[in-house]
Amino acid sequence: MKLxxxxxxxxxxxxxxxxxxxxxxxxxxxxxxxxxxxxxxVTTEGDTTVVTIERTMESDMPDFIKKxxxxxxxxxxxxxxxxxxxxxxxxxxxxxxxxxxxxRMKGTSTISASGASTVMTLDGDVKVSLPLIGKRIEPEVAKxxxxxxxxxxQFGTTRx
Numbered sequence: 381m382k383l384x385x386x387x388x389x390x391x392x393x394x395x396x397x398x399x400x401x402x403x404x405x406x407x408x409x410x411x412x413x414x415x416x417x418x419x420x421x422v423t424t425e426g427d428t429t430v431v432t433i434e435r436t437m438e439s440d441m442p443d444f445i446k447k448x449x450x451x452x453x454x455x456x457x458x459x460x461x462x463x464x465x466x467x468x469x470x471x472x473x474x475x476x477x478x479x480x481x482x483x484r485m486k487g488t489s490t491i492s493a494s495g496a497s498t499v500m501t502l503d504g505d506v507k508v509s510l511p512l513i514g515k516r517i518e519p520e521v522a523k524x525x526x527x528x529x530x531x532x533x534q535f536g537t538t539r540x
Contacts, residue, residue, distance in 0.1 A: 381518040393468035454479040482509035
């Protein structure tokens with residue numbers, strides 16, 4: 381299932397990248413979103429900045445999905461941000477994996493200037509590899525990813 385999100389920050393691309401690559405902000409965001417447990421790391425591999433977030437959240441899924449996942453879900457999100465181009469824009473390869481479940485989102489995120497603000501986009505593909513019910517679950521996983529990203533952007537806007 382395709383997932384496409386667009387958000388706007390009232391800041392420059394450099395400021396937004398500094399925010400999303402700040403481990404303290406990402407930890408605060410996990411707490412703000414109610415994570416039971418989390419681990420955040422930001423590393424550099426050459427000119428690539430790798431943000432890895434593993435968090436356990438209360439499952440906000442319909443009951444038929446909770447029967448598969450339980451009341452909590454642990455996910456690992458990895459963002460591999462490339463260097464800025466001449467305009468300050470950056471692109472990241474993004475994956476979100478649900479532990480113990482055949483559910484994954486794979487996509488691309490961008491940070492780019494738009495006038496006096498910055499636009500962040502996420503374009504991805506959510507895949508749940510379960511016969512018969514996978515296609516029913518994919519929209520719920522996509523909604524959860526979108527909601528988490530929306531909450532993080534709203535929280536991040538208060539930090540800029």
